[in-house]
Amino acid sequence: MAAKRTGLARARRAAGHTQERLAQLLGIDTSTVARWESGQSEPSPHRRPKLARLLRVTERELEGLLGNRERSTAPVPGAGGAQNGMLVPVVVEGRTVLLSLDEQAVATHAIDLHAVAAERDNAVVTAAQWGDMSPLDRRSLLKHGLAIAALPALGLEELQQVAAARADARRYFDRSVLDYFKRQLAACKADDGARGPRRTLPIVLGLLAAIEEHAGEVKPQLRRELLAAGAEGAEFAAWLYRDVRDFGRSLYWYDRATEWAQEAGDGPMQGYVLLKKAQLAFDEREPVRMLTLAQAAQQASWSLPKRVQAEAVQQEARAEVMVGATADAVRPQLDRARELLDEASADDSTLGAHYSPRLLTMQTAICFTEAGAPRQAVDLYEKTLREDTFSKRDYGFFLSFMAGSLALAGEPDQAARTGLESFSRARATNSDRTKQQLVTVLGYLRPWQHRPAVRELHQAVAA
Incomplete structure (x- = not known):
């Protein structure tokens, strides 16, 4: 007799799904979900990645829930x-x-x-x-689906913040809920570069849980507006998970952002999420997927603001050099991205409002390095990268790429010193993304591993 998979059922409930809802999202019969949970059958391999995202677990954790791996x-x-x-x-x-x-x-x-x-x-x-x-606070966290397993590496203060954010959201819900959510999300985004993802995530997750809980209690028009705000928050949560290199949960929140944007009728947000998924593909070193996502984001039907179009064109150029194009071959695309950005001066959309000529220059430098032209990249970094024009987290992140370009250009000591500057910012803001890039830099510096500056960087990153 097959053993019941109570863990799978609990994970489904913790993610806020009924059997019927989960079946609908997967495009299968409810009886199929019931058979999975009773142990009579298993999800087919091609369904498991999406099932894991819907349950807010990794694919490895899903295998454990199915009893396919000892735990x-x-x-x-x-x-x-x-x-x-x-x-x-x-x-x-x-x-x-x-x-x-x-x-x-x-x-x-x-x-x-x-x-x-x-x-x-x-x-x-x-x-x-x-x-x-x-x-x-403990009951608030556990009652409403914010399982401990969904909040990795959060301490007492952060867990209390999640509970407080939910309580505040419920208190404000009957008054000016949209203004409340927008103010809180704007504050989180403004502080993110200095506070880091681990201090920002709890508040954002609390807000998103409240949106999910209350969106069914309002009239249709307010629901659409609320879900549009939720889509913006979900995209931001996905970015925060990218920064801690939790790609599974990042993809989950990008999918939620798309779902909410679709229901809200927000076409630009749907296109914007495609662009962000292309950036996630860069993090995972999947250039072909990155290329097709960047191209999909540029479809006219999304009506993207000029700033977002500019970033999508740049992202496509970077993907093309990763699959073999030269820097000269993609230079017209990079020029087009800057033209679009220049045209965006009168664009009053908040979507992609952070995208600036300085940020485009940083991404162009990354593109040149990927194309095998690190010296050109170093020139751009030296002209544009200034600590007073970026957040502490972003400054450290781009310093890590500058360090890599210096190493590839044959300047190991300067690369190591730049890497150490980057590491100090990454440590202060808990940016795992930056730390991982510094691991890549150490790979570039392996021929000079015995030089004092390189050894110092290695010791700092390995600590």
């Missing part, structure tokens, strides 16, 4: 059992254990212990700190 769910000695509660990863005297929460705190929510166990290495909340959180 330890036994409590760590001294951590307590799970018979009367749930296990949550905490750090006790420097060691991660699974601690059982009281039954009252989780009475209204079920969470998959497989998924919790998979996240335990990311725990940063001590047992004492978790006890300091109010029962109301």
